[in-house]
Amino acid sequence: MRLKLLQNIFILNHQGALYWEDQNILIIADLHLGKIEHFRKHGSALPNLSNAVDYIHLEQNIAEYSPKQVVFLGDLFHSSLNKSWQIFEQWVKRQPVEFTLIVGNHDIIPTSQFEKLGFQIVNHLDISAFSLTHKPEETGELYNICGHIHPGYRLRGKAKQQLKLSCFYQKPKQMILPAYGSFTGNFYITPDEGDHIYVLSETEVIQVV
Incomplete structure (x- = not known):
């Protein structure tokens, strides 16, 4: 979905990325790499598949948009160094883009x-x-693009069906990105008047509010 914000064009990608066309920047929020390894280390029996899916999506988004820069809006890694760091290190070395990390509350790996x-x-x-x-x-006159809260939205049917989906959450001067990581969970939004919700399906982004 293409969206104009302050005369700038942004593309909302169904995998959760935001592409800023005017600046040629790909923006990613809350990837939480290493989260599965963190839980497995503490005894949870979890299959180590989600990170592979996340890397596939990253590769697809970089190939699709050819950005000059990828900006991670914090919580790139979930916790301290673990086995997932070596995979990430080798992946970064293969990428033809610049990387910026805006430090999040989970980013405790030394800068x-x-x-x-x-x-x-x-x-x-x-x-x-x-x-x-x-x-x-609150960023004064500047429009805020951020992550952190992992926004989601409940679609409700007439027969009380319910579908829970990740979403982009747009407020008057703010765009909150969905968590990009596939092992994260969501905080389900009740939008205020004037807010907009763009849910992620398997193939597209759909505005529902």
Whole structure:
């Protein structure tokens, strides 16, 4: 779905990425790499498949949009260093793009580890009329693009059916991205008047509010 915000064109991708066409930047929120390894380390019997799916989606999005830069809006990794770091390190070295990490509350891996891979590490990133942050923030005159809350929405049918989907959540001066990671969970939104909800299906983004 193409969306115009402050005269800039953004593409809402059904896998959860936001592509900023005017700046040629791909924006990703809340990937939470290593979360499965973290839980397995503490005794949970979980299959190690979600990270592979996330890397496939990242590869597809980078190939589709050919961005000059990928900006992660925080919580790139779920916890401290584990086996997933080596996979990530090798993946980054193969990518033809620049990377920026806006530090989130789960990003406890030393910044020096990312800087060795060429990452720019910041607490927020202001570009043009937009402010990119991890958590939703009041950013004055700037339009806030953020993540953190893992927005989702419940679609309800007439026969009390219910479908729970991840979504982009747009407020008057803010766009909150869905969690990109496939092992994250959602916080289900009740939108206020004037808000908009764009749910993710398997093949497209659909506005429902």
